[in-house]
Amino acid sequence: MNDHYEFDATGALLSTHLPFPRRQGKVRDVYDLGDRLLIVSSDRISAFDYILPTGIPDKGRLLTAMSRFWFEQMDAGTIGQNIAHHLISTEVPTEVLAQVDPEPLRGRIMVTRKASVVPFECVVRGYLEGSGWREYQSNGAVCGLQLPAGLKQCDQLPESIFTPATKAEEGHDENVSFEVMSGELGQTQATKLKDMSLTIYQDASRLAAERGLLIADTKFEFGEVDGELILIDEVLTPDSSRFWAADEYESGHSQRSFDKQFVREWLQASDWDRNSPPPPLPESIARQTAERYREGYERLTGQSFA
Template identity: 70%
Template sequence: MRDVYDLGDTLMIVSSDRISAFDYILPSGIPGKGELLTSMSRFWFDAIDSGEIGGRLSESGSPLAHHLISTDVPEVVANVVDPTPLQGRIMVTRKAEVVPFECVVRGYLEGSGWRAYQQSGEICGVRLPEGLRQCEQLESPIFTPSTKAEEGHDENVPFDVMVADLGNETAEQLRQMSLTIYEDAAKLASRQGVLIADTKFEFGWCDGRLILIDEVLTPDSSRFWAADEYKPGQAQRSFDKQFVREWLHASDWDRDSVPPPLPKEIVEKTTERYREGAKRLRGEW
């Protein structure tokens, strides 16, 4: 969860320790989460700047365009408030007109995709082969967009809905950008023994072109697994907030009321999972 401040020509996005699930902000935070997510986003943006991710998308050879300018506390902010609590938690970014869809890419069958497949054999209109198991790797990653609801829950929709709303050219560009970023990131992560099961990207219009915005490939926007533990046909140990989702699923919360506080044990284990995933990606595990 992030707080956004308008600095005039730019935005300052502050990552808090709050955590959300099923479109609710939970009453319990995850200590250090904001700093960890900011550092992970910076890790991926650096890979984009180097051309390791998304380089195939640029005909000119220049890096994929994104919104991040700096992760340093701006002087204009440091002059009026104590910058210490903000250090390691902020991104100064370009402004953009947000595309009203989340661009979800799935490389493995889990979560809402697994539930949809069990019911209909497809996800967001994408027909999948019969007999796939939970968490099984798909033959090729698939693009399954969802709406960005201002109120209520986001909704998974077929690609045709995105085309109807944005036009074929823009929708196709978003699909190709999302698939390419995912594929490149998955290769980078696999070298560190990490599988990216699925993720979601957000894009916006800036100076007449689509740029990547928001956090990127963090435990709050992606599902990470350890390659050496991967066993299709069952749920995997995740380095993301799936651990929290599973606890909420098992609780008696009805998902239409204020969520319950997380037990101390769940908070501590979630913190451990986040940190382990980050260390594995950086080759520190």
């Protein structure tokens, strides 16, 4: 570790310590630059609500590159037409250049507008998996939305559904009904968030399908700037979405996904009790996970990741 950056033995960036006010999430370090935010995507990885002691090399750069790809699609009107977002630049700002070595930041930062964050995750599901599948097995519904009987794991839903969740400071977010969200935010804002979320998801799903990828589900975050709702945070990355290869898809069982699947499976097979600090990952698991992130990015964008 130098004064500003902390790396693990693989070279993964675990933490940043820049000379600006900071708050730290599970993956991102967010700095207040006064009129803007600087969001740094580290190589940290979390599973089962714990941050692991091992990073995934280049994960932060891949997440940033994928978010940038989608924000550029929004700017071009390919997805989410007329919906604004928070990204200003992915270049290291001058006030940061003046104080720290910028090299570890290159490719992993977003300079963004400041927004008042909406206190709900805006989740859209096109396929039945994860917490939605578990809830459906229990009561035939997801977040209060009754679904047809007889659906199998990973089945495509008759139509995409909006299933919000509360934003938890610690532990899991909690799925709630649209009515709960409306009661908290008001019908007008809740409906607008639902419509915006479904629009972006459906547009992005069509684009991804053209490139051989299925977006099973995703979560968006929104914020408010001068009375306008805008898309914030990362968008449509493997940390916030399930991506599957269309040519491998087969409902009735879990799918191979372009995310931290290797990490979850290794932890589940280990003797870790999930109530104590998690163990370091073997180098092979970290490498395979990095390769999955990279493969998802390259399939989506058609560009090699260097």
